[in-house]
Amino acid sequence: MTFTLKPVVFCAAILCSGAVLADPSSVAFYGVVDMGISVDGGGAAGTSTRVTSGMATQSRWGFRGNEELGGGLAAFFVLEGGIHADNGTSTQNNTLFGRTSIVGLRGKLGSVSIGLQDTPLFTVLNVVVDPLRNGIVRSNNLMPPTGFRASNSVLYRSPDMNGFTTALMYVAGEVPGKASASSAVGGSFNYSRGPLNASIAFHRKNNDSATVGGTDPARNLLLGANYNFGPVRGYLGYEINRGPNSAPLNNSAALFGGLPPVPSTDSHDLLLGASIPLGASTVVLTGVHANDRTLRNQDANQFGLAYMYAFSKRSDVYTSYGTIRNHNGAAYTEGNSEEPGTGNRQFAMGLRHRF
Numbered sequence: 001m002t003f004t005l006k007p008v009v010f011c012a013a014i015l016c017s018g019a020v021l022a023d024p025s026s027v028a029f030y031g032v033v034d035m036g037i038s039v040d041g042g043g044a045a046g047t048s049t050r051v052t053s054g055m056a057t058q059s060r061w062g063f064r065g066n067e068e069l070g071g072g073l074a075a076f077f078v079l080e081g082g083i084h085a086d087n088g089t090s091t092q093n094n095t096l097f098g099r100t101s102i103v104g105l106r107g108k109l110g111s112v113s114i115g116l117q118d119t120p121l122f123t124v125l126n127v128v129v130d131p132l133r134n135g136i137v138r139s140n141n142l143m144p145p146t147g148f149r150a151s152n153s154v155l156y157r158s159p160d161m162n163g164f165t166t167a168l169m170y171v172a173g174e175v176p177g178k179a180s181a182s183s184a185v186g187g188s189f190n191y192s193r194g195p196l197n198a199s200i201a202f203h204r205k206n207n208d209s210a211t212v213g214g215t216d217p218a219r220n221l222l223l224g225a226n227y228n229f230g231p232v233r234g235y236l237g238y239e240i241n242r243g244p245n246s247a248p249l250n251n252s253a254a255l256f257g258g259l260p261p262v263p264s265t266d267s268h269d270l271l272l273g274a275s276i277p278l279g280a281s282t283v284v285l286t287g288v289h290a291n292d293r294t295l296r297n298q299d300a301n302q303f304g305l306a307y308m309y310a311f312s313k314r315s316d317v318y319t320s321y322g323t324i325r326n327h328n329g330a331a332y333t334e335g336n337s338e339e340p341g342t343g344n345r346q347f348a349m350g351l352r353h354r355f
Contacts, residue, residue, distance in 0.1 A: 027065035036350020042343030043255040053085035054338040055348050056135040073107040110158040116151045120167040120188035124201040129224035129237030131273040135337040137304030137322035142290040143269035146218045163193035181208035195228035218246040235273035251333040251340040261331035266293040282308045298330035319349040
């Protein structure tokens with residue numbers, strides 16, 4: 001649910017004390033509350049049963065708005081924060097707006113936004129590749145990108161040109177005296193027309209720091225597509241990851257005993273999925289294969305099944321089961337949008353409401 005707020009009402013709502021917005025075209029308050037129960041198994045500590053927030057879609061709240069400036073130009077902003085709805089605290093390291101915090105301009109030549117925002121590669125993984133949008137039985141369990149979101153970033157999105165769009169991002173490292181250290185670049189090239197959505201995305205992060213130089217960068221390349229065949233929509237993703245920090249672990253703890261897991265510096269990932277609409281119901285099947293090409297050869301396979309029933313466009317219930325088969329000492333865990341999980345199996349059921 002969205003609604004328009006007058007400038008004074010909006011400022012009072014967020015307790016602002018600075019300058020009042022100049023005649024905004026619209027300001028909307030929105031969010032998601034997602035709550036349920038998750039049961040994790042397979043870890044050395046035994047079964048864990050929890051009331052969990054944001055399994056299918058991370059619980060969140062936010063404000064977004066725009067102001068028409070004339071001549072086809074508009075200013076816009078988004079402030080969005082994650083919520084642990086089970087206890088009322090903030091996610092993303094207890095930040096207020098840790099999901100998105102941007103301001104930008106939009107016109108005939110596209111849009112430019114500055115601040116904290118999703119990387120183009122993560123957007124493609126969520127929107128094009130993963131039929132569950134990194135919620136329950138998420139693709140990130142086996143194929144997390146180098147950067148989900150990027151602070152201090154500038155993002156350009158092109159207008160739609162006969163189905164083709166482009167996104168380009170630069171992330172400032174902000175290391176004094178070393179402009180390239182901790183910086184990153186990324187982008188995506190996308191096509192969406194009729195039943196087909198296809199994208200290729202990349203992300204490259206410099207691993208140098210204020211004290212260490214000459215390191216290998218983290219590099220990710222993702223090819224993805226989905227196609228509506230009518231009774232079923234098929235999903236495909238293939239990712240190549242190279243360099244330190246190119247494939248960070250979903251969970252770095254030694255939850256299965258033994259030594260802590262080691263992230264791969266050379267891996268390929270494959271995702272196959274299908275979404276089957278059945279009236280108010282939807283059935284989703286996914287499979288992910290992580291191929292570790294280092295000498296450790298710590299491969300893993302994830303299989304998942306999810307069911308959702310929509311009471312309306314805003315409210316639905318869901319249930320899912322996911323399992324991971326680890327090989328050669330790999331220690332991937334079965335998680336969801338809110339948490340990485342504590343074992344290689346997870347059953348989830350919950351209620352999601354959008355407003």
